[in-house]
Amino acid sequence: MQTSRYDTSGRWYKGNVHLHSTASDGGRTFAEIAAMYAGAGYHFLFRTDHWVASDVAADPAEYPLLWLDGIELDGEDHGGSRYHVVCLGKVAGLSRDMGLVAAMEAARAQGAFLVLAHPTWMGNSQDDATRYGFDAVEAYNHVCRWLNGKGDAFVYWQMMLDRFPETLGLAVDDAHIRPEHPGWNGGWIMINAPELSPESVRAALRAGNYYSSCGPEFSTIECDGTQVTVETSPVQFARLVGPGWSGQREGSFEGSLLAAATFEIPPNWAYAYLEIEDAQGRRAWTNPLLRKNSDDTASKA
Numbered sequence: 001m002q003t004s005r006y007d008t009s010g011r012w013y014k015g016n017v018h019l020h021s022t023a024s025d026g027g028r029t030f031a032e033i034a035a036m037y038a039g040a041g042y043h044f045l046f047r048t049d050h051w052v053a054s055d056v057a058a059d060p061a062e063y064p065l066l067w068l069d070g071i072e073l074d075g076e077d078h079g080g081s082r083y084h085v086v087c088l089g090k091v092a093g094l095s096r097d098m099g100l101v102a103a104m105e106a107a108r109a110q111g112a113f114l115v116l117a118h119p120t121w122m123g124n125s126q127d128d129a130t131r132y133g134f135d136a137v138e139a140y141n142h143v144c145r146w147l148n149g150k151g152d153a154f155v156y157w158q159m160m161l162d163r164f165p166e167t168l169g170l171a172v173d174d175a176h177i178r179p180e181h182p183g184w185n186g187g188w189i190m191i192n193a194p195e196l197s198p199e200s201v202r203a204a205l206r207a208g209n210y211y212s213s214c215g216p217e218f219s220t221i222e223c224d225g226t227q228v229t230v231e232t233s234p235v236q237f238a239r240l241v242g243p244g245w246s247g248q249r250e251g252s253f254e255g256s257l258l259a260a261a262t263f264e265i266p267p268n269w270a271y272a273y274l275e276i277e278d279a280q281g282r283r284a285w286t287n288p289l290l291r292k293n294s295d296d297t298a299s300k301a
Helices: 030-039 100-109 126-130 142-148 154-163 198-207
Strands: 002-004 011-016 044-046 066-068 070-076 082-088 113-116 136-141 168-172 188-193 210-213 218-223 227-235 237-241 247-251 258-264 273-277 283-286 290-292
Touching (some): 030 044, 066 198, 070 100, 082 100, 100 113, 113 198, 126 154, 136 142, 136 154, 168 188, 168 210, 188 198, 218 273, 218 283, 227 237, 227 273, 247 258, 258 273
Parallel strands (some): 011 044, 136 168
Antiparallel strands (some): 002 290, 082 113, 188 210, 218 227, 227 258, 237 247, 273 283
């Protein structure tokens, strides 16, 4: 049985799940990053330095937003395919010496939420993307778009959805914030949760009760299993995205902007998610609207 993924009765909280500090190859300290992002309206951030497992609980400093633990792994698997994998959650005992696959397995065993990072920039294949059953993929990576125009990975996400219909999609910064690597605040997620706490953020992330954005906003997402209705910031287009060529749309190149849309979800679609686009071409998107009704929705991130 499938039920709606979304409960938007809580509050929206803005966050980023991929960035780098001076602990690895970033140009700013945690304090500097927190001040920048809090000033841009963010409520939470994950620490995802390369091969540096964070320990937020051991950091005595006070910050203007909520920090959560994570790590980014990189390397080759047994077949020579190269990956970057963001692991969200508190992990320990990971090192380059153990190799990428063993480190991913160890992170997953500790309850981490595994994200396939910037697969277009990496040149990953379809088999690469589906080989390890990732929880999510970076559908948009802001820094990779700036670096060489390879920040868009929606094709990968859709291929992954064809095989694993509950794969989640993320917009991230992957910020390094160095003079030669300046991009930030270009892609983020908005979780819906009853409160801003580590437990609530991790639960919303694991459940997919968030949307991703490069600008537009969803204010409500209501789905009864067969119909979805959303209220949004003013946008030019709203699209219900399904498998292959399947899709529905509202809006036009001329006329007034939309602030709400309703779609019927075809019962034969393996997955469906919503995408909105504003007059500047910036997009926001939901996760797959329906999910299996099972006990695996518990937070493990």
